[in-house]
Amino acid sequence: MADDHGDTAGSIAAGKDVAQHSASAHDAGTAVVATDEVPNPGFPPYRPRVxxxxxxxxxxxxxxxxxxxxxxxxxxxxxxxxxxxxxxxxxxxxxxxxxxxxxxxxxxxxxxxxxxxxxxxxxxxxxxHDLVEQRHGTRGSDETRAxxxxxxxxxxxxxxxxxxxxxxxxxxxxxxxxxxxxxxxxxDLAPEEDPVPLLRHTFWDKGMRLAQDPSGTPIKASDVTLGSAFQVIPEGINDSEHRIEEKAKAAVLLVRLKPEDLKPSEGRESWSYDGIIAFSKICTHVGCPVALYEQQTHHLLCPCHQSQFDITREAAVIFGPAARPLPQLPISVDAEGYLIAQSDFKEPVGPSFWERPL
Known part of the structure; x- marks a missing residue:
């Protein structure tokens, strides 16, 4: 019993010594962190240059x-x-x-x-000189900022x-x-002239026939089926010496709906023919080609930034960053049944930022 008691007392004493040693080591470690002392990383001595x-x-x-x-x-x-x-x-x-x-x-x-x-x-x-920078996980104090x-x-x-x-x-x-x-x-990417007049007028003119692109074949109203949508250009533009941007400005998307589906505003009742309606193909956001047509919803979609236009309501913007509707080309038919333009567009085609004052 005496030996067991002595062993127990010795163990307790040893445990106290270990605890005291650990506490001393912890205090020492805390002192090192608190004083920001960093051991020498072992950089080689600096060699002066010439x-x-x-x-x-x-x-x-x-x-x-x-x-x-x-x-x-x-x-x-x-x-x-x-x-x-x-x-x-x-x-x-x-x-x-x-x-x-x-x-x-x-x-x-x-x-x-x-x-x-x-x-x-x-x-x-x-x-x-080589150096070591310490990282800090929190915002520095005033001393650190100084x-x-x-x-x-x-x-x-x-x-x-x-x-x-x-x-x-x-x-x-x-x-x-x-x-x-x-x-x-x-x-130098900007035009030399004021862009508003340049975009206000295109190659379209009164009596000019609508032609398929790129063939240039004139289109009869009877050739346009319900629900169809395709790109048209002025007849003869491919045979002229006009620049490619002139053709791009005049690009039109032709669509045929049921006449009762159209909701024209006052003064535009005669701008379409038997449900056939034409809009500029150039998006009014940044000028991308509006090329996707949803037959069920009668929406035109610009693939660049997802602007959507409702052609039953004169291509009004219903979604996306476009700021105004697509310009509409007034159309009718001639004596032979071919689709023709009543005039040029009534407003500038292309992005709305062209209309902002320079």
Whole structure:
């Protein structure tokens, strides 16, 4: 019994020692975390570069980087000049080659100059000390935020951005000039003239027959069956020298419904013929072709952004981002039974943004 009691007492004493040791270890660990002490990750000693030791070489590298930024500026300006000096002429493939070649060379100079210059700056002039950044799972305290400002200040000092004025100014200049070719390219996509009058008038005219696309065969009213829908164009447009955009503007979707299904507004009662009705095929959202027709619901669907139009109510918008109905082409028949246009569209075709003031 005495031996058992002694063993028990010894075990209890040993347990206390272990507990005290664990508590001491936990306290020590807490102290390490609280003081943010990080063990040395084992970085190799820093090896100074030539620019760190020789001020003359440092200035040479600074001038090289600045020269690369100047090359970027020159390349961007040349790209804009090349785009203007070598315009693309319809049917002239050499003009396309010249425009692509010189515009591409200018853009390449602009991008490579600023890219290589930035890399060369970081490799030869910025301080290259290895460092370890601690991650924090929560928002930092005021002290931490102040430390962040200190880090940014130190980064500015190490990069030389604040004191190397030549580098800073040429870099800013290159960044400002680099987007100019893109601005020139996208700005030139706009028409030279006010687009509203251009889109207000199409190739359609009074008495012009509706023809199948692409055959160009005139269509008789008796040829259009109930529930059918197909694209039509003005007769003779394929034989003319009109540009392709003229044909695109004049594209019309022809549909036949029961006359009693149509609900025309006042003044448009005569714009259709025996249930045959015609609308512009160009969506009023961004100009995609409205090509899908649902016979049961009498809805036209634009596949690009899912705008839907109800042709029983003059192609009114019932869903999607389109802002206004599809323009309607007034039609009738001539003495031979062929479908003809009463006039041009009464409103501009295409996207609604063309009607906004520039």
């Amino acid at each position: 620019t760190d030791l020789d001020p003359k070489v440092d200035r040479q590298q600074e001038r090289r980087v600045s020269a690369l930024f100047f090359v970027s500026i020159i390349g961007s300006v040349l790209a804009v000049a090349a785009y203007i000096a070598f315009p693309i002429e319809p049917g002239n493939m050499q003009s396309v080659r010249n425009n692509t070649l010189f515009l591409g060379l200018g853009i390449t100079m602009g991008l490579l100059g600023i890219g290589i210059g930035a890399v060369h700056w970081s490799k030869s002039l910025m301080e290259g 430390k962040a400002i200190e880090v940014f200040t130190l980064g500015n000092k190490e990069s030389g951005f604040g004191r190397r004025t030549l580098l800073r100014n040429t870099l800013i200049g290159a960044l400002v000039v680099t987007p100019l070719p893109a601005i020139a390219l996208f700005r």
